[in-house]
Amino acid sequence: MDKNHLQLDQLVVGYNGKALIHGIEIGVRRGEIVTLVGPNGSGKSTILKTITRQLVPVGGEIFLSEQETSSPKKLNQFTPADLARNMAVMLTGRLQTELMTCRDVAAMGRYPYTGRLGILSDADEEKVDMALAAVHARHLSDRPFDAVSDGERQRILLARAICQEPKIIVLDEPTSYLDIRHKLELLSILHRMSREQGITVVMSLHEIDLAMKISDRIICVRGEEIFACGKPSEILDDETVRKLYDLDPELGRFDAENGSLELYFAENESRANADQPLKKASPGEAGMAEEKEVSPKADQRETESISIPRLMIAAPGSGSGKTLITCGLLRLLQRKNFRPAAFKCGPDYIDPMFHRQVLGIPSRNLDTFFSPADSENTANTAPATLARAVVKNRADIAVIEGVMGYFDGTGTTGMDASSFDLAQQTDTPVILILNAKGMSRSVVPLLRGFSDYEKEDRKIRGVILNRISAGMFPIMKKWIEEDTDLRVIGYLPQDESLSWGSRHLGLLQPEELTDLQEQIDRLADILEKTIDQEALLDLAGTAPAMPVPSWKKEKKTNADQMPSGTNEKKPDLAGRKQAGPRIAVARDEAFSFYYEDNLEMLQECGAELVFFSPVQDRKLPEADGLLLGGGYPELHAGALAQNEEMKAQIRECASQGMPVLAECGGFMYLQENLVLTDMEAGKDGADQETCKMCGLLPGTCRMTDKLVRFGYIELEKKAGENSEAESFEAGYLKDGHRIRGHEFHYFDSTDNGAACTARKPGGRRSWDCMVVQDNIMAGFPHLYYRSDPAFAEAFVEKCRQYSRK
Amino acid sequence: MDNLQRPEYAHAKALRRTRYTVVFAALAAAFLAMIILNINTGSVSIPVARILRILFLRQGEANEVSIIWKIRMPRILQAAILGGALALSGFLLQTFFGNPIAGPFVLGISSGTKMCVAVVMILLIGRFGTASSWALILAAFAGAMISTAFILAVSRSVRHMAALLVAGIMIGYICSAVTEFLVTFAEDSDIVNLHGWSQGSFSGADWSGTGTAAIIVGIAFVCVFLLAKPIGAYQMGEEYARSMGVNIKRFRMELILLSGVLSACVTAFAGPISFVGIAVPFLVKRALGTSKPIVVIPAAFLGGAVFCMVSDLIARMAFSPTELNISTVTSILGAPIVIYMLIRRNR
Structure with missing residues (x-):
């Protein structure tokens, strides 16, 4: 039976009988690290104070079980001395310690274990020494406590808590006054205590990124109830953090993957300054990223053309690995903090759904049969559709996935509605994915053939070789670059595990979703090493400004407010008399x-x-x-x-x-x-x-x-x-x-x-x-x-x- | 790791022990010296040899014996005992309020006690003609508790310690005003007693009083000493103390009660005496270099005793035969120390 170490049972916390947060239902297992996060004043300290018995619960119960084998006891049934042996705290706020030395403060932790007069035995002194050593503060022993720095004080207080030999330690913003080094030190000590000694850690932190990395579970505190509770990877995504802290989306967002705070204006500035933290796939290739504007936000004003870096990923035929690689590249772009907009050539529903649900990238269809170039309705051309999507989603790069073979169109007749047609109409550079398994030199004529068939307006500019070995890559790259004017962007090695089954997509189940996402992440990991990202982006950047015949002529009504890709039900608009049907x-x-x-x-x-x-x-x-x-x-x-x-x-x-x-x-x-x-x-x-x-x-x-x-x-x-x-x-x-x-x-x-x-x-x-x-x-x-x-x-x-x- | 550790902390520990020993020795020596000095001093001069014989052999002239035993000894002892009690009371209040400037006088507790005693004294003496020391002590205790309760109530609403001190001073004024009022309208006979008593002096010391005081203070001292451990924890703040196992409610009660008993005792027997409670614990902590209660408590007691005896000596002899109010002397000695304390803190 896996009993919880600490159990909060329908707990209601507050001051003076007034409830602040109710319905708190949390079980903390032994040795777990649980972190409370939330905006200022949200009640994190209140919860912690209630756990440490500084505050009386307004309602509900707290249970603590002493040993692994003992049954949980109500918290208020513990005598102060018993509780002191189980739980130690570390609080915010300055202490008035008069003449106490650091060692005196640390030695206070032995309080529950010393005799009537509180005199420390040799064993106690040793434990104090060890605790001070654990926090690297032995050299501070004889310094007066109020004469050391904030960071050192926090460590001493942690040493004090360690001396108390608790089974559970409760900390209220322990990293508040610390610089990065001390933050890391303190958290790593806590982590060690949790893993090596099985001490349960319950704390509140302001630094979400650290909270994500160290915690087994995160509890988001906001408003009158617990906002969310679960593993960091599960609950801390951009959206949750935005809601939790009420972030203004214009200013920035929290990137859950990297655990960092993104400022929009800073993002644009840094990338426009060619200061891109990208890795090169092949060593020895000199050259920095060019000064090209790789990621300006798409031009939003009503002009005749739109400037958006874009690429099409096409292939000689189905089964070349187009979809796989497109997904991997999209994930890679996401990681590099791009905001890609994905597109699928053709009428198929499944791939855009995949992009949306699995990758979380907005995606739509681009079809030159549906949206012919000579359409009278100028809003219905491929460039117009592309532009609309890019602007609406504030994308900074567009990736179009081709369909079937590059030149395959509407069956028997010409190349209408083929990927080639779309690339022409949207003036998009194309990267060909070539399944090169079982081939070596023969890739060259294949590629030349494809390239030549385009005749004058060559859109194919790059190639990615699929299913070759790392050893062959440099050789084949050399051949290709000598004999054609295509750029070899990279390769993808053969990997059986990288294929997902039937893409028979309805709405995905969460397990399927996580599975797929993990696979894609692995794929992106591989691509990070095997793809020349700079070349990729450079190629995308060569896409010229796309002329769009007055694509923004219609009045936008509801289209701008709600991205229709969500499942949300619109709120009741009973008040709006002019609402549409x-x-x-x-x-x-x-x-x-x-x-x-x-x-x-x-x-x-x-x-x-x-x-x-x-x-x-x-x-x-x-x-x-x-x-x-x-x-x-x-x-x-x-x-x-x-x-x-x-x-x-x-x-x-x-x-x-x-x-x-x-x-x-x-x-x-x-x-x-x-x-x-x-x-x-x-x-x-x-x-x-x-x-x-x-x-x-x-x-x-x-x-x-x-x-x-x-x-x-x-x-x-x-x-x-x-x-x-x-x-x-x-x-x-x-x-x-x-x-x-x-x-x-x-x-x-x-x-x-x-x-x-x-x-x-x-x-x-x-x-x-x-x-x-x-x-x-x-x-x-x-x-x-x-x-x-x-x-x-x-x-x-x-x-x-x-x-x- | 062991061998590297031991010399380090053992060394520091030994140093500290040495220091404590030195301080205690000095205090003890001062104590003895003061006793000797006090015994030796008086309007009647009695040679040392005879003093010793009177003290240890109980042999000598009836007159001199009377002087030594009935006048000087009780006074000395009372000064010592009450001085110690004051120091302890101050120490407890400082722990309770977490501020080194807290003390029974400055918080108005002494004045409240005095007022209560005055009321009781006038009532009792008016009715019964006498007032036993026990009645006075009880009245003083009641007064101390009431004033402390008041100060506690104020301390809940104010954040700043300074405001609390101001409140204490105000209370002191109010109580003094009330006492003065009573004095104005009391019988002459009552006034004499009250006045003499309210001056704050050890001159009214007698054995029964001193004996009572000794018992009460002695018991209180032991109780305080046994509280050394939680007091030490409390120095880190209430929350930490609670988390370490101190029963905060009970502890605060104990602190307040003991402090009240001690200062009531002093006020009942010698009237309000100022600054001892603040100056002595401060000096003692500085001398010892620590604020560990287990060391500070006995040292403060001794220090208080010495301080009071010195003050008493000065009060008696400075402008002999006129006896100064002991509060005057303690103020002159203690106030500069407190000012120095304040200056140091702000640095």
């Missing part, structure tokens, strides 16, 4: 596929987004519209089916005329049945066969064994002769407008709808899709709203009308 957006483990730009577009049209979970929540939030995106409803079919209340609510809202927009997974959810086959069932007690979904739309969805109607599409309204088009007044796609999107699903429905025609680029194949029924518009296609702003506007407008009813 609220759209309930499904977001949980079953529904998670949304383009950032789509959600942003809705906000720009004036809508307010509120997120809910069809799996977990029993009720829809108050809303004027419903958006159901794609995801993995088949994996949570059972839970969705069992959530009758939610389904009923959706039906009811729809019947009352609430506008509904659904795609892919959301579409499947609205239909009558979802039929799972053997391989998918059993996930959460689902029926082997049929799960009842909302039943709002007719149809049954069934799994097939291959992708159905896969690929890019362009949607337009069908010419209105047939019956379904009669109710087309409620459709959001206007006559003559076309909206772009793509389809990616293994499921198919018995009723896919026929309100629209979907056409593949190149015009050869087309099919019917989209069910439009009163106020509902749903179908398998994933739509990209920016390709037709009128669509989003129509939806939001319908929601607005509904809200006025």
Whole structure:
């Protein structure tokens, strides 16, 4: 049985019977180091004083167990002498010690062990000596206590506490008056005491970085309750520290990874001054970092071009290690205190989600099919989308991950929508990831081939060799740099452990998340050594200013305030009469596929987004519209089916005329049945066969064994002769407008709808899709709203009308 | 490591021990010297040889025996005992308030005691004609406790020690004013007693009084000595003392009670005497070079005794036959010391 050494049980602390902090429930194990952190006046000292019996608890109990085998006793049942043998303290505040020498003060610690008159025996004297030696203060023995420096005084007081031979030591800001050296010394002594002698340490510190490094557990104290309690790595992230200390985000932040305080203005200054603490991968390469402005914040004013260092990571084909290396590089950039914005070429949802959830970096899709260069809507070009994301997230470097092979585009026709196309349109330097396993010299012609194929406008500038050995690297680098004009940025050695399994992402579980993060950290560790970071940044910096045709023309409404990548529900805006319509957006483990730009577009049209979970929540939030995106409803079919209340609510809202927009997974959810086959069932007690979904739309969805109607599409309204088009007044796609999107699903429905025609680029194949029924518009296609702003506007407008009813 | 350690601290320890021995020896010598001097001094001159015979053989002229035994000895002893008591009382108050300028007189405790004694004395003598020393002591004790309670109440509301001292002085004034008031309206006979007593003098010493004082002070001394350990811890501050196992509530009570008893005793027998409680502990600590209670307590007692005996001698003989108020003498001797203390502190 692992009993706690000290147990705070529903403790309420305060002065004079007035509670300051209540509900304190903490158990401290033997030998643990627990640190309280929090702003001034938050009550840390109050808690400590209550533990040391200086203050009487206002409520609750404190239990202390003397030996490992004894049962815990209430703190107030200890006699003062007994408690003194168990607990020693070190407090703030000056002492008036008159003529006491340092040794006298230290020897005071023997109080509980000396006789009636307090005369020290030889054994006591020895212990005093040892304690003084432990704090390196023996030379101060005969000096008067008030004649030594603050730091020396603290050490003597620590020696005193050591002399008391406690099992638990309580310290109130022990490092306050100390310089760095003494801080470290004191904390290292405490650490030794905890580890070697099993002494429990409970203290309060102002220096969060030290607290993080030394503590087994951190308790954040703020306000009326304990703010957070747990391992430093778990609870001390930038966000928590910001909330705990009420930091002004304009001024700076606390970088939890490095445990340092970052000042924004200082950050920019130092990096602009080419004073970059980066390591070079290969020794012998001379040269300092150039004076190039590597990280100015993106130009925010309404100008014609934007200056942002950027890179594309592309590859000859899938499976080269592109994703792996991109993630590793992003983590590396994070470590170097950059604020990267990540992008994924193409329509895929998974990689941006990965960037957001695992790395914590804002990420969105860049697709030149969705956002063609000749688009009339100038806000919907790739450069505009890139610029928007960079500005919104205050990023100082952009990393675009390519898709498939560098030149692979929309299938059979040209190179449209390929990574190459995107690199051209955004004028981004490209680094090619080459899987060079089993190759040596042959990498050279491969690379030349790729480079030459670009013809005039060469974007490929660098290469990273994957799966080669450290020994081969210098040789291959030499070859490449002699025979091509590419720069070898670095390599990644072969490492089996570095691959994560299926990137079948819904919302990640915490264990999966930690696992992945650890792997990425390891990857970043490796890359730190094998990548020439300066060359990397230099290359990013060669990206010229990107011309962006008036990308900031629309009035921003809600888009700026809430990053739509979060799961937060917006606070109740009952007071704001001019608030836009609220759209309930499904977001949980079953529904998670949304383009950032789509959600942003809705906000720009004036809508307010509120997120809910069809799996977990029993009720829809108050809303004027419903958006159901794609995801993995088949994996949570059972839970969705069992959530009758939610389904009923959706039906009811729809019947009352609430506008509904659904795609892919959301579409499947609205239909009558979802039929799972053997391989998918059993996930959460689902029926082997049929799960009842909302039943709002007719149809049954069934799994097939291959992708159905896969690929890019362009949607337009069908010419209105047939019956379904009669109710087309409620459709959001206007006559003559076309909206772009793509389809990616293994499921198919018995009723896919026929309100629209979907056409593949190149015009050869087309099919019917989209069910439009009163106020509902749903179908398998994933739509990209920016390709037709009128669509989003129509939806939001319908929601607005509904809200006025 | 052992061998390297022992000589170091043992050396320092030996040095300190030596110093203590020297100081104690000096004090003892001074004590004896003062006794001798005091015995020898008086308006009637008696040669040393005869003094010795009277003291040790109880042989001599009835007159001289009377003088020695009935007048001089009790006075000397009382001066010694009460001097020691004052020093101890001061020491206890300094520990309690954590300030070396605290003392029974300066905090107004003596004056409050005096006022209470005056009231009781006038009442009792008015009713019963006499006032036994026990009654006076009890009255003095009550007065001491009341004044101490008042000072305690004030000390809770003020942060600065200086404010506390000012309060004490004010209390002293108020109590003196009240006492004066009573004196104005009392019977002549009462006044005589009161006045003589209130002057603060050992001249009224007799064996019964001295004996009582000796018993009370003796017991108090032992109690204080046994408190040496927690007092030492308390010097580090209340929080640390508590964390080391001192029962703070009980301890503070004990301090206040003992201090009250001691100063009440002095005031009851000799009236308010100033500055001994502050000057003596200070001097003794400086001489010893330490503030360790276990050493300071006996030394302060001895020192107080010596100090008072010296003052008494001066009071008696300086302007013979007029006897000075002993407070005058102790002030002249003690105040400069206190001023010196203050100056040193501010440096």
